[in-house]
Amino acid sequence: MRKVFQIAFVIITVLALSLLVFATSEYLLPSGSLRSLAAFYLSAAPDPLHPYTSATPAVVGAILWDYRGIDTFYETVVLYLALAAGVVSISPLRPREVPGRRAGLSPMVKAAIRVVAPVVVAAGLAMGLHGSENPGGGFHGGATIAIAPLAVVAAFSTTFLLGRKVSMQILLFLMSLGLTGIGVTALSTFVAGLLAGANSYVLQNLPKPNAPMGFPGKTGWMGVDSLLLFDVFELLTVACGFTLAFMELMLQSDKGGETR
Amino acid sequence: MAAAETLVYTLLAFCGLASTIAVYLALTEKDLVKAIIYSAVQSGLYAIAYFLLMAPDIVLVYLPVALGLVPAVLLSLISRTERWEKE
Numbered sequence: 330m331r332k333v334f335q336i337a338f339v340i341i342t343v344l345a346l347s348l349l350v351f352a353t354s355e356y357l358l359p360s361g362s363l364r365s366l367a368a369f370y371l372s373a374a375p376d377p378l379h380p381y382t383s384a385t386p387a388v389v390g391a392i393l394w395d396y397r398g399i400d401t402f403y404e405t406v407v408l409y410l411a412l413a414a415g416v417v418s419i420s421p422l423r424p425r426e427v428p429g430r431r432a433g434l435s436p437m438v439k440a441a442i443r444v445v446a447p448v449v450v451a452a453g454l455a456m457g458l459h460g461s462e463n464p465g466g467g468f469h470g471g472a473t474i475a476i477a478p479l480a481v482v483a484a485f486s487t488t489f490l491l492g493r494k495v496s497m498q499i500l501l502f503l504m505s506l507g508l509t510g511i512g513v514t515a516l517s518t519f520v521a522g523l524l525a526g527a528n529s530y531v532l533q534n535l536p537k538p539n540a541p542m543g544f545p546g547k548t549g550w551m552g553v554d555s556l557l558l559f560d561v562f563e564l565l566t567v568a569c570g571f572t573l574a575f576m577e578l579m580l581q582s583d584k585g586g587e588t589r
Numbered sequence: 590m591a592a593a594e595t596l597v598y599t600l601l602a603f604c605g606l607a608s609t610i611a612v613y614l615a616l617t618e619k620d621l622v623k624a625i626i627y628s629a630v631q632s633g634l635y636a637i638a639y640f641l642l643m644a645p646d647i648v649l650v651y652l653p654v655a656l657g658l659v660p661a662v663l664l665s666l667i668s669r670t671e672r673w674e675k676e
Contacts, residue, residue, distance in 0.1 A: 332617075339613045343606055389646040456649060464645035472653040479661050571658055578665045 380538045384546045394559040398532035412570040416577045433485040442484040446477040457564035461556035467563025475571035487579040500573040507566030514558045518542050608634040619674045
């Protein structure tokens with residue numbers, strides 16, 4: 330009974346706050362300058378004729394990796410360092426002997442995971458690889474793909490993937506490869522500009538009015554822009570990073586929580 | 590058109606209210622596994638709200654992280670400690 334009253338109190342509080350926000354919404358709207366920034370992104374990103382275009386309808390992806398790419402780069406670095414430092418601090422990362430396999434969950438769950446896991450990976454890949462044109466992107470796809478090994482580990486056993494040569498070293502290598510790829514992509518146009526003696530920028534995507542170096546973009550001969558490359562490398566970093574962290578957590582759990 | 594907008598706003602209001610109740614239940618629940626489920630329910634309702642607010646990018650990242658990775662990590666942590674929160 331006490332809980333019902335508490336929940337009723339929560340509901341009344343929420344409704345009262347909603348009413349307050351509604352009544353004062355005229356004064357809480359963002360300022361005009363913020364809206365003009367949004368209007369610029371929304372008009373420039375998808376318009377191929379705009380001088381500062383990203384030539385993609387995925388405006389969010391364009392903001393993340395083109396207009397505000399440096400922010401996303403540092404976010405990825407933070408994620409990489411947090412995962413790598415966390416895993417290395419609790420694990421020696423040496424090649425392990427694969428311990429005896431646990432029974433895992435029931436055969437029905439295992440059969441379901443066998444069907445669902447490849448679908449999840451495919452969905453994650455589609456989300457990541459089409460991120461430069463549709464909603465989605467490297468982080469979305471990578472996080473979705475990481476669900477598959479997580480489900481496999483939960484259904485079969487912690488050491489199931491280790492027994493199939495998915496080692497911590499390989500995951501850490503792929504994660505590092507992803508971050509290196511992001512760095513190389515970010516610097517590529519800048520280095521190309523230095524070599525050609527033309528003006529160019531770090532993290533530059535398509536050619537700009539004062540910086541002619543850039544990726545060919547969707548209309549170019551390879552159909553590649555920096556958004557696609559960033560999404561692929563981000564997907565690699567995130568998928569391998571989360572898988573590595575979860576496998577390490579589960580292995581530590583199986584050892585009874587003992588750490589080095 | 591107006592009816593569709595009203596439906597969207599009504600659903601948004603329901604998601605906001607129900608997610609707040611889910612948060613309250615997650616905070617007060619002594620069974621930590623149930624608390625994680627309440628938290629996942631809150632995340633699911635948020636995902637629906639983001640969808641209704643036409644933010645598909647947020648939905649696509651919110652679903653795997655808030656409904657998959659975070660509950661899995663929390664369950665893994667609970668398996669190393671205790672299921673019931675003591676007074």
